[in-house]
Amino acid sequence: MKEKRYDYLIVGAGLFGSVFAHEMTNRGKKCLVIDKRDHLGGNVYCEEKEGINVHKYGAHIFHTNDKKIWDYVNQFATFNNYINSPLSLSKGKLYNLPFNMNTFYQLWGTKTPQEAKKIIDEQIAQYGVKSPQNLEEQALSLVGKDIYETFIKAYTEKQWGKKATELPAFIIKRLPVRYTYNNNYFNDIYQGIPIGGYNVIINGLLDGVDTKTGVDFFEDRIELESLADKIVYTGKIDEFFGYKHGYLEYRSLRFEHELHDIENYQGNAVVNYNDASYAFTRIIEHKHFEFGKQDKTIITKEYPENWDRSKEAYYPINNSRNQEIFKKYKKESQQLEGVIFGGRLAEYRYYDMHQIIASSLVKVEEISKIKPQ
Incomplete structure (x- = not known):
């Protein structure tokens, strides 16, 4: 039998695949990382233009309460002290986010937490319902009419391409309301942006690892699979199985x-x-x-x-139909030896960056504990 050149073929050079490759390389394993894009880093890739690190696939702001993960990423980059404090433009007026005492002053002119809380509680009592059946009812029950109509309704309808009354209530599990003058969007202890952009981290993770970009796994699957003993797959799980149980959205x-x-x-x-x-x-x-x-x-x-298959998949639509389809793929993936599924597309869930890194590290530890037969 022909000896495999690699221990692991890693499909996808985002955070999950890059962390996995780094850790397994440190354990003496030989890894090949491939990506169909023309660069490494997945969605955290930054493109330098005019001396500016451009987050090519949207804003990526690192934040975590996990010191272990914070220390891990700080091996590869120095983080600045950036704090995410977004603004919101609604009906010609700018407001601070997240919803806090600055927001409430801009909205109602309230100056104390008691004043703001009284308005919110009164609106929840007037417009909220006990058992919300859609996103609109859920939001009204959490924050009342003014906050919903000023900040949530139109934005969410654009985001999902549907009316708020047609969206399931579970999309909004909670809406943080702060009765302090604090514009820090995240509550996490550790926050910042890597100086020099996220490529610094990716390059550090993949230092000494074989990589190939512009390679579509599905165009040369048999040849690529023959290169390694095992596969780490971070792409769309339904595509891996040829969409046999239907398309995920x-x-x-x-x-x-x-x-x-x-x-x-x-x-x-x-x-x-x-x-x-x-x-x-x-x-x-x-x-x-x-x-x-x-x-x-x-x-x-x-x-x-x-979304259609010609576009990048960013946010899974976690309604009941898609979850039923995903369960079938997940069950099949668990029965498949020699393939490890990880990351937001392979697990059909939304991950923050620190969660992806943690997930990859856990997977490496699990595999490393398994004794060879």
Whole structure:
């Protein structure tokens, strides 16, 4: 029998695959990482233009409460002290996010937590329902009418391409309301952006690992599978099994990048555009992630889109129909020896970056404990 050249063929050079490759290489295993895109890093890839690290696939802001994960990523990059404090443009007026005392003052002129809480509680009592049947009812029951109509309704309908009354209630499990003047979007202890962009981390993880870009696993599957003893697959799970149980659904995104010959476009890294009159949901100004002083600036407008197989899959649509289909693929994947499934597409779930890294590290530990037959 022909000896395999690699212990692991890793399909997908995003965070899950890169962490897995790094850890297994450190354990003496030989890995090959492939990706169908023309670069490594998956969705965290940054493209340098005009001295600015552009988050090519949308804003990526690292945040975690897990010191182990924070220490892990700090092996590869130095993080700055960026704090995500987005703004929200609604009906011609700018508001602070997340919902906090600054937001409530801008919305109602309230100055104390008691005043703001009284308004919210009264609106919940008036507009909320005991058993919400859709997203609109859920939001009204959590934060009342003013916050829902100003910040949630139009934005969410753009994001999902459906009316709020047609979306399931479970999409919004909770809506954080803060009765403090605190614009820090995340509650996590550790936050920041890697200085030099996320490529610094990916390059560190894949240092010494064989990689190939512009390679579509499905176009040369038999030959690629013959290269390694085992496969780590991070792509769409339904595609791996030839869509035999049906197609899983996603929401996609389209990014329009613009170079502006000015130093500062919007004064903040992230501004949400709530109103339906704007087709995009937000504008990212990348230089503010790293406190840039460049003469020019680059912005990205983010447009949610209906997904089809020609587009990138970003957000799984976790309704009951898709979960039933996914269960069939998951069951089949668990019975398949020699293939490890990991990451948001292979697990059909939304992951933050720290969660993907943790998931990959756990998988490596699980495999490393298994004794060879």
